[in-house]
Every structure is written in C-alpha cells, then in structure tokens.
Amino acid sequence: MALPDRNFVRRVDLTSLQLFVAVCELGSIGRAAEREFIAASAISKRLSDLEAALHTPLLYRHTRGVDLTPAGESLLHHARTVLYSLEKMQGELSEYADGVRGHVRVHANISAIVQYLPEDLGVFTREHEAIKIDLEEHLSSEVLRAVQEGAADLGICHAGQGSHELQTLPYRQDRLALVVPAGHALARKGTAAIDFVSTLDFDHVGLHTNSSIYVAMHQAATEAGRAVKLRIHVTGLDAMCRMIENGLGIGVMPLRAFELMKGGIASRLKSIALKDAWATRQIQLVARDFSTLPVAARTLVSHLRANADGPQALAA
Numbered sequence: 001m002a003l004p005d006r007n008f009v010r011r012v013d014l015t016s017l018q019l020f021v022a023v024c025e026l027g028s029i030g031r032a033a034e035r036e037f038i039a040a041s042a043i044s045k046r047l048s049d050l051e052a053a054l055h056t057p058l059l060y061r062h063t064r065g066v067d068l069t070p071a072g073e074s075l076l077h078h079a080r081t082v083l084y085s086l087e088k089m090q091g092e093l094s095e096y097a098d099g100v101r102g103h104v105r106v107h108a109n110i111s112a113i114v115q116y117l118p119e120d121l122g123v124f125t126r127e128h129e130a131i132k133i134d135l136e137e138h139l140s141s142e143v144l145r146a147v148q149e150g151a152a153d154l155g156i157c158h159a160g161q162g163s164h165e166l167q168t169l170p171y172r173q174d175r176l177a178l179v180v181p182a183g184h185a186l187a188r189k190g191t192a193a194i195d196f197v198s199t200l201d202f203d204h205v206g207l208h209t210n211s212s213i214y215v216a217m218h219q220a221a222t223e224a225g226r227a228v229k230l231r232i233h234v235t236g237l238d239a240m241c242r243m244i245e246n247g248l249g250i251g252v253m254p255l256r257a258f259e260l261m262k263g264g265i266a267s268r269l270k271s272i273a274l275k276d277a278w279a280t281r282q283i284q285l286v287a288r289d290f291s292t293l294p295v296a297a298r299t300l301v302s303h304l305r306a307n308a309d310g311p312q313a314l315a316a
Contacts, residue, residue, distance in 0.1 A: 011053040014086070016046040017079040020058070023047065024076050028065035102131035102296025107143045108156035109212065112283050114237060114257040116172050117156065124303045131296045140212045147286050153297045155286035156304075158212040168284040169301070173309045176213065176279040177255040177271040179244055186250070186272060193273040196252070197224045203231040203249035205240050213252055216278045241265045252279075 022032040033040040058072035140157035147155040159168045180187050221228045231249045234240050240251045
C-alpha cells in the first residue's frame with residue numbers, strides 16, 4: 001500500500017472498523033445494521049470507503065450475505081485487536097476517574113503465581129489500595145516477550161537466556177522436586193534426594209513443552225544421552241498431581257507449590273528432592289528499564305524486593 005502511514009490513519013476511523021467487525025460476525029450487512037441501529041446503506045458506504053482506503057476488497061458480497069476476502073480476514077484480526085485495546089484503555093482510564101491512582105500490568109509464570117505472589121500482592125494491595133494490579137499467568141518465555149514488547153510493565157519469571165535485552169532483579173529462589181505416588185518404587189526406597197537421570201526409566205507427567213521446567217528436564221536428559229518418557233502434558237500443577245495420583249507417571253514441580261497443596265491429593269503423594277544444580281532456580285523481576293517504570297510499578301518492585309529471599313539466596 002503506497003499511502004503514507006499518517007494519511008492511512010486519518011482515513012480509517014474506529015466506527016468503520018467496529019461496523020466491519022459487526023458485519024463479519026453476523027455475515028450480513030442487514031443484520032449488522034439491525035444490531036448497531038444504523039441504516040444498511042450507511043454501513044455499505046463505510047465499508048466501500050474502507051476498501052477504497054486500503055486499495056483492496058474486504059468482502060465478497062452475494063445474495064446470502066457476505067464472506068471475507070483474505071485481506072478482510074487479516075483486517076478482522078487487527079480490527080478486533082484495536083477495539084479490544086480501546087475497551088481495555090477505557091476501562092483503565094475510568095478507574096482513574098473513580099480514584100485509582102496507579103495501574104501496573106504484571107505477567108508472571110506459574111511458579112511465582114502459585115508459590116509467592118498471592119501473599120506478596122495481598123500485602124501490597126492492602127497497603128496501596130489506590131494501585132490496581134492486573135496479573136496474567138504465562139510461560140516464562142512469553143513473560144519476557146510481553147515485557148520486551150510493552151504488553152506488561154513488569155515480568156516475574158525464570159529469565160534465563162531470553163533476558164539479555166532486559167533488566168532483571170532477584171526476587172525468590174525456587175527449588176524443584178520429584179513428585180511420586182506414595183506407593184511408588186522410588187518412594188519405597190526412602191531416598192531423601194535423587195538425581196533426575198535416575199527417574200528417566202519411569203513415565204513422566206509434564207508441563208507445557210515450552211515451560212522452563214520441561215526445558216530444564218529435556219536438557220538434563222539430553223546431556224545424559226537419554227530421553228524423558230513424557231506420557232502426558234498438563235497446564236497446571238493441580239492437574240499434574242491428579243495425574244500422578246492416578247498412576248499416569250511421576251512429575252517435577254516446585255517444592256513449595258507441592259507443600260502448599262498438602263492435604264487432599266498431595267497427602268497421597270510424596271516429594272523427593274532433586275540433587276541437580278538446575279533444580280535450584282532464581283525467580284526474577286524483569287523490566288525493560290526499572291528506572292523509567294511508572295511510580296506505581298516502581299512502588300510494587302520495591303515491595304517485592306523487600307520481601308525477596310535473603311542475600312544468600314540472591315547470590316545463588
């Protein structure tokens with residue numbers, strides 16, 4: 001498209017995008033007109049203007065309604081993203097009008113969310129009632145990408161190699177353990193700690209293949225010339241414990257998360273410490289630049305740092 005970017009922005013208005021999405025969702029200009037309380041001819045004119053601005057047809061028009069062209073499918077994806085962002089912006093700004101004086105977007109991995117953030121964020125929100133925190137759970141790699149792209153102000157995860165363009169600060173130490181059914185052969189040995197390689201003869205229940213735990217397991221197995229016999233993938237630690245309890249395999253998970261689940265399913269399982277160096281990990285705070293964070297985000301970082309593990313753990 002040869003149009004200058006600034007001219008393109010001027011010619012594509014939000015109302016037209018909203019009407020375009022409505023037509024796509026309902027498959028008909030007439031039905032969209034009824035839902036949006038606007039004349040069908042007005043919608044048709046806006047769509048024609050939109051196609052003219054983009055220099056490409058967006059819809060195949062026929063007697064039964066409309067279908068999307070390839071360009072229309074692409075525009076629908078972007079239009080929904082734009083409209084969702086505007087709705088989110090409206091919601092956040094309305095909260096400022098209601099007295100909220102700060103808003104921090106946080107993305108964190110499951111280890112941080114299950115083990116530490118409920119207590120730390122609970123104390124923070126009681127001390128800073130005017131600051132709103134939006135917390136989303138993601139894989140560590142996705143957390144880093146969200147911070148890099150500006151979708152999150154603050155990330156909390158195992159930063160690893162993907163953080164070279166970001167700033168990090170230590171937060172908590174995370175220890176992994178092997179979880180097995182109480183009657184499992186490894187549990188009957190009464191061993192207090194075990195090398196991960198010694199578990200590779202057994203089926204495993206694992207988290208997503210892109211999770212930091214699975215990546216560490218896979219790397220350890222590869223270095224030993226072995227493979228992880230992964231029988232089932234799950235997305236959460238509760239699901240992992242249920243699978244392990246029912247004999248579908250053994251699993252590796254954060255020790256403190258397992259201890260917090262004691263009672264119920266966890267009471268019928270046993271944890272065994274892992275001797276491997278990679279089983280002790282650092283959960284870090286991640287930002288593009290801590291010094292340029294909004295005041296509310298810097299306040300949260302200070303709170304989390306004050307509640308972080310002691311100097312000995314931070315040096316690990």
